[in-house]
Amino acid sequence: MRLACLLAVWLSVVACAQTASHDWTGYYMQARGRDAVGLKIISPNFQKTVADHLQPWAKLKMEETNGIADDTGAVCLPAGILRVASMPYSGNFLYLPHGDKITLVYFQNASSRVRRIYLNQQHPRNLRPSWNGHSIGHWENDTLVVDTIGFNDKSWLSADMAPHTEETHLTERLRQIENNGNTYIEFAGVVEDRHALTSAYTFTRYYRKEKREMPISICADEIQMWKDWRNDELKQQYQHAREVK
Amino acid sequence: MKKSLFLAACFVVSATLTCAQGKQPSAPPDLAGVYQAIPGGTTLPGGLKNSGSPNEIALLPKAAAEAKAVNVKDDPKRTCQPLGPFRVMARDGVKIELVPATGMLVMLFEDNLLGVMRFFYLNRGHKEHVVDGPEPGMEPGPTWLGDSIGHWEGDTLALDTVGMNTRTWLNDAGAQHSEALHLMERIRPVLGGKYLEYKMTAEDPNALAKPYTYTRYFQKLDQELEDDICTDEP
Numbered sequence: 001m002r003l004a005c006l007l008a009v010w011l012s013v014v015a016c017a018q019t020a021s022h023d024w025t026g027y028y029m030q031a032r033g034r035d036a037v038g039l040k041i042i043s044p045n046f047q048k049t050v051a052d053h054l055q056p057w058a059k060l061k062m063e064e065t066n067g068i069a070d071d072t073g074a075v076c077l078p079a080g081i082l083r084v085a086s087m088p089y090s091g092n093f094l095y096l097p098h099g100d101k102i103t104l105v106y107f108q109n110a111s112s113r114v115r116r117i118y119l120n121q122q123h124p125r126n127l128r129p130s131w132n133g134h135s136i137g138h139w140e141n142d143t144l145v146v147d148t149i150g151f152n153d154k155s156w157l158s159a160d161m162a163p164h165t166e167e168t169h170l171t172e173r174l175r176q177i178e179n180n181g182n183t184y185i186e187f188a189g190v191v192e193d194r195h196a197l198t199s200a201y202t203f204t205r206y207y208r209k210e211k212r213e214m215p216i217s218i219c220a221d222e223i224q225m226w227k228d229w230r231n232d233e234l235k236q237q238y239q240h241a242r243e244v245k
Numbered sequence: 246m247k248k249s250l251f252l253a254a255c256f257v258v259s260a261t262l263t264c265a266q267g268k269q270p271s272a273p274p275d276l277a278g279v280y281q282a283i284p285g286g287t288t289l290p291g292g293l294k295n296s297g298s299p300n301e302i303a304l305l306p307k308a309a310a311e312a313k314a315v316n317v318k319d320d321p322k323r324t325c326q327p328l329g330p331f332r333v334m335a336r337d338g339v340k341i342e343l344v345p346a347t348g349m350l351v352m353l354f355e356d357n358l359l360g361v362m363r364f365f366y367l368n369r370g371h372k373e374h375v376v377d378g379p380e381p382g383m384e385p386g387p388t389w390l391g392d393s394i395g396h397w398e399g400d401t402l403a404l405d406t407v408g409m410n411t412r413t414w415l416n417d418a419g420a421q422h423s424e425a426l427h428l429m430e431r432i433r434p435v436l437g438g439k440y441l442e443y444k445m446t447a448e449d450p451n452a453l454a455k456p457y458t459y460t461r462y463f464q465k466l467d468q469e470l471e472d473d474i475c476t477d478e479p
Contacts, residue, residue, distance in 0.1 A: 025347040076325065076358055078472055089380055096346040098277050103344050105351060107380060109362055114353055116469065131472055215380055218327060218361060218389045 022097065022139065024176055027214035028185055028207035029092045035208055038179050042188070043203035046086035050158040053201045058163050065161040072154070073111035076219035078131040080155025081112055082168065085189070085205045087159050092207070094214045095185070102137065102144075110219035117146055129166050131155055144174040157191065165195040183209040273397040274434050276350070279470055280441055280463035281340045289462060290436060297459030299335050299416035308421055308452040315419030321412070325358040325475035327389045329413025330406060330428055331447050333360045335459055342470050350395065350402070358475040365395040365404050387424050389413065404430040415447070423451035439465055 031039060043049035054062065073079025073090075084091030084106075092107035093115075100119045106112030117137040127134050127150035134150040148170040157164050169192040177184050184206045192200040288294045304312060322328055333339060333354070340355040348368045354360025371392050391409035395402055406428040415422050429446040441463040448456040 023347060077474060092380070094351070096344050096351060098345055103351075105344075105353070105362065110358060113357060113472065114470075213364070213366070216362060216364065216388070216390055217380065219358070 022142075022144075024095050024185060024209075025097060027092070027094050027210045027212065029210055030088060031184060031206040031208045032088065035182070036206060039184070039186075039204075039206045041204055041206070043085075043201065046203060047158045047160040047162075049201050049203065050086075050162045051160060053197045053199060054162055055196055055198055058196045061163045062161050065156075065163070067161055070161070073108075076110040078113055078155075079111040080131045080151065081106075081115060081133075082151065082164065082170065082191070083156050083158050084112055085158075085187075085203055091205070092214070105214075107214060108217055108219070110217070117144075123147075123149055129153070133168075133170070142175055146170075146172040146174065148172070157196075163196060164193050167195050168193040177206075179206075185209070273402070274400050274438065275345065276343045276402065276432065276434065276441070277345050279340065279342045279466045279468055281466055282336070282338055283440075283462045283464055285337065287462075289440060293435065293440070293442065293462055295459075295461050297335075297457070299332050299420075299457075299459065300418060301459075302415060302420060302447070302457045303454035304420055305452060305454050312418060312420045315414075315421070317417070317419055320417070320419070321414065322359055327361050327413060328359045329409065329415075330363065330390065330430075331415055331422075331426075331445060332413065332417075334430075334443065334445055335461065340466075340470060341463070353470060355470040355473045356475060357473065361390060363390055363393055365393045365402075367395050367397075369394060371405070371407055386410070391426075391428070401431050401433040404428075404432070406430070415452070421452060422447075422449045425449050425451050435462075441465070 029035075051059065051062070068074060071079065079090075081091070090106070090108045090112050093112075094105040094107075096103040096105060100121070102117040102119065104115040104117070106114065113132060115132050115135060117135040119137050119139075121136050123134055123136055129150055129152035131152060131154070133148040135146050135148040137144050137146040139145075149168075151164070151166060151168045151170075153163070153165050153168075155164070156162055157168075171190045171192075173186075173188045175186050177186055187205045187207070188202070189204070190200050190202050191197070283289070283295065285295055327333075328336070333356075336359075339360070341360070342353040342355075344351040344353065348366065350365040350367065352363040352365070354362065371394055387408050387410040389410060389412060391406045393404060393406040395404040397403070407426075409422075409424065409426050409428075411422060411424060413422075414420055426447065426449045429448075431442075431444045433442050434440070435442045443461045443463055444458060445461075446456055446458040447453065
């Protein structure tokens with residue numbers, strides 16, 4: 001009887017310890033250069049990896065896309081999370097676990113915005129496509145396995161403007177690791193899209209836990225410059241279209 | 246019988262031990278959730294209702310003259326720029342999400358560009374606005390949203406914000422403020438946690454004739470924030 005009691009208490013302590021060990025709360029920045037020494041980065045040239053997996057129509061569309069005029073992220077509008085692996089700062093995030101939900105608040109909040117990972121749930125039926133899709137997750141020991149679907153087709157897979165469809169499926173395995181005295185979250189991702197990719201591509205990225213607070217980025221600080229730049233590009237596009245006609 | 250009592254005691258002990266940090270009797274309320282400001286004319290049980298408005302603030306003569314000179318067509322909201330905490334929290338139907346985390350509370354806005362997001366640090370005092378990171382677009386000095394800290398007083402979260410720049414207005418009429426603007430907010434759950442009572446007080450010795458307080462009630466919603474896209478007004 002006493003043994004059963006001790007077991008119950010011990011199980012409670014273990015349950016608490018496990019919850020605490022998954023508290024990765026903090027600000028994480030993508031490891032680059034010296035910060036990435038000792039880390040196994042798969043697909044370091046992310047744009048090339050993505051481009052190598054594009055179906056012909058997607059490659060053609062990528063070549064026709066104007067990186068300024070067509071980039072919503074440049075004018076403080078959402079741009080999705082699929083391309084953040086190829087962009088500095090865009091993917092830096094604040095990791096906020098609370099109850100059965102993990103919230104990732106991105107540094108460039110105007111473009112990457114916020115991502116919510118619902119633990120131990122299923123994707124709802126009839127998802128309305130969105131910029132960051134719908135993410136569910138579960139713990140496999142110390143690894144957080146995240147499954148994301150429901151993306152809209154307005155964002156790009158990489159900074160090179162590789163397109164995708166609403167069929168895009170992102171699977172990620174997140175784990176916290178130590179390297180050179182720093183703490184990192186490793187993102188090991190697999191991207192599938194049967195309508196845009198010839199086959200799935202994989203990548204890893206590492207985000208170092210910072211000892212400081214995440215600053216709040218205000219896109220409006222630069223918004224007029226970006227808008228002017230974008231409008232100039234759009235004017236040139238319209239002019240070109242008229243001349244072709 | 247004794248065995249049953251003993252087992253029951255064990256379960257009580259283990260249940261108490263389980264995640265005791267989050268279950269202490271004195272633990273502050275869990276404010277996590279999505280909330281929306283109730284409409285102006287609504288009265289909740291107990292006579293609770295919104296009161297005050299940023300448009301009612303009393304300005305010092307110099308600030309009043311500055312406000313008169315402002316062209317309301319230059320309103321930051323027309324170009325989807327941040328409105329600043331004092332003004333954005335009073336907006337009709339403003340929708341927010343509160344995300345509690347270790348040592349901080351995060352406030353997200355459905356209208357991402359007008360509200361941006363706010364971080365309230367619960368374990369420190371105000372700090373100097375020193376940029377110590379490599380992120381682009383970060384400059385030393387006052388910021389759009391200032392530096393926000395907070396602490397619990399019973400079931401009320403008391404928040405304090407200083408260090409805001411002067412690029413935001415205090416109201417729709419273009420009332421300006423100085424870098425001495427000081428915001429004090431108090432948030433507490435009411436009506437069984439179905440609503441939040443939110444009180445905002447602003448003081449600015451360079452712009453306001455006296456401190457001003459408004460109250461808003463936010464209803465807890467069973468939904469998530471969506472991607473609300475702010476587009477420029479023509």
